[in-house]
Amino acid sequence: MSKLAADEVAPEEPLPEAGPEPGEGGGGPGVTAGRSRILRRREALVGLAFVAPMLALFIVFRFGPTLGAAFLSLTDYRLSGEWTFTGAGNYTRLLQDDLFWESLGVTAVYTALYVPMTVALALGTAVLLHRTLWLRGFFRGLFFLPYVTSIVLAAVIWKWIYELEDGLLNATLGALSLGPVDFLGSESLVLPSIAAASAWKGFGYSMLILLAGLQSIPREVTEAATIDGANGWQRFRWVTLPLLRPVLFFVLVIEAITGFQVFDAMYVMTAGGPVRASYSLVYFLYDSGFKFFDFGYASAVGLVLFLVVLVFSLIQRRLIGRDTD
Numbered sequence: 090m091s092k093l094a095a096d097e098v099a100p101e102e103p104l105p106e107a108g109p110e111p112g113e114g115g116g117g118p119g120v121t122a123g124r125s126r127i128l129r130r131r132e133a134l135v136g137l138a139f140v141a142p143m144l145a146l147f148i149v150f151r152f153g154p155t156l157g158a159a160f161l162s163l164t165d166y167r168l169s170g171e172w173t174f175t176g177a178g179n180y181t182r183l184l185q186d187d188l189f190w191e192s193l194g195v196t197a198v199y200t201a202l203y204v205p206m207t208v209a210l211a212l213g214t215a216v217l218l219h220r221t222l223w224l225r226g227f228f229r230g231l232f233f234l235p236y237v238t239s240i241v242l243a244a245v246i247w248k249w250i251y252e253l254e255d256g257l258l259n260a261t262l263g264a265l266s267l268g269p270v271d272f273l274g275s276e277s278l279v280l281p282s283i284a285a286a287s288a289w290k291g292f293g294y295s296m297l298i299l300l301a302g303l304q305s306i307p308r309e310v311t312e313a314a315t316i317d318g319a320n321g322w323q324r325f326r327w328v329t330l331p332l333l334r335p336v337l338f339f340v341l342v343i344e345a346i347t348g349f350q351v352f353d354a355m356y357v358m359t360a361g362g363p364v365r366a367s368y369s370l371v372y373f374l375y376d377s378g379f380k381f382f383d384f385g386y387a388s389a390v391g392l393v394l395f396l397v398v399l400v401f402s403l404i405q406r407r408l409i410g411r412d413t414d
Contacts, residue, residue, distance in 0.1 A: 161388035168382040179389035189390070191365060192373040193397075199280050199369065200348030206288035207344050208337075211295035216325070218296075219303040229300070236293030244357035247286035248273065251358075273359050276366040283354050283367060290354075291347060295340045302336030303329070342402050349398050370394055 162179055166172040183189050214232055218225055235243065250257045251272040259269040272282040306329060314324045330337070352371040355361060361368040370390065378387030 158388040158391055161385050162392050164385045166384040168384075172385070175385065179386050182386065183389050183393065189373060192368050192370045195280070195366070195368055196349055196351070196370040199284055199351055200345060202281055202284035203287055203348040203351070204341065204344045206284055207292045207295060208340060210288055210292040211340065212299055214292065214296045215299035215303055218300055229297070232296055233293035235290050238290065240290060240353045241357055243290045244286065244354045247289075248358045251282055274363055276363055279359055279363065279367045283358055286358070287351065287354050291344070295344060298340055299333070299336060302333050306332045338405065342405055345401055345405065346398055349394065349401070
């Protein structure tokens with residue numbers, strides 16, 4: 090066979106693919122992955138640079154006072170600026186102070202009254218709003234209005250309502266021949282009365298959170314329960330509440346923290362009376378720091394309050410929120 094015929098029969102060899110020119114980003118998968126990591130790290134640094142100013146302010150103004158209070162609790166610090174290191178002296182004194190234990194008991198009782206009132210009112214209102222289609226936005230804003238009202242203004246209004254002589258509540262009871270009741274002057278009624286006023290003031294925030302939780306529950310789940318023959322209470326008890334558990338846990342923790350920090354309502358409505366029946370732990374802190382200027386002792390009270398709230402939140406997490414993840 091001639092050379093020309095052999096060339097015609099032999100298959101043509103494929104031309105080699107053009108490789109990347111120098112500087113065009115070649116180098117294989119390892120080089121590509123390395124550059125991807127560099128880009129991600131660069132993006133993270135850019136994002137951190139944007140949030141760094143606010144992060145620094147948050148650390149300074151959030152953790153700075155906390156660390157300062159922790160240091161003050163170990164000292165005998167006075168208004169003149171003079172201080173001496175006392176170690177655990179303030180905490181030892183605190184454990185031996187009957188007024189501290191009395192104010193802690195008042196705070197615990199108040200919280201035990203306030204939290205169920207607020208959560209029950211918020212949950213009931215949220216369920217009604219969830220089932221109401223007519224003017225839902227109007228009623229949602231109406232029920233939320235007390236929350237944005239000043240706590241001092243709300244306390245003054247409720248103090249007028251509870252007045253023994255001319256109060257609205259006692260006037261109504263008098264019309265029903267039930268006689269006047271000294272709501273704020275009775276040692277047994279003062280905490281429930283303040284808790285009811287505070288629940289009216291603060292339930293709107295929890296109501297909105299619970300309402301959002303109700304609206305996030307898939308409608309197919311409740312429809313399936315209805316098809317299976319469950320009535321309204323059974324759907325609420327066995328379907329809605331379990332699905333609402335994470336939101337309910339959050340609301341309980343927030344309201345418990347609010348209850349332990351009560352001060353304004355008691356200061357305005359009763360000034361801690363009668364006979365310190367409404368003398369809360371924060372009221373005790375206020376008197377120690379701003380009445381007797383014992384800042385080290387007041388700081389110790391504040392840290393103890395922090396630990397009490399932390400332990401209570403962990404207990405709630407154990408009892409209620411363990412299955413919410």
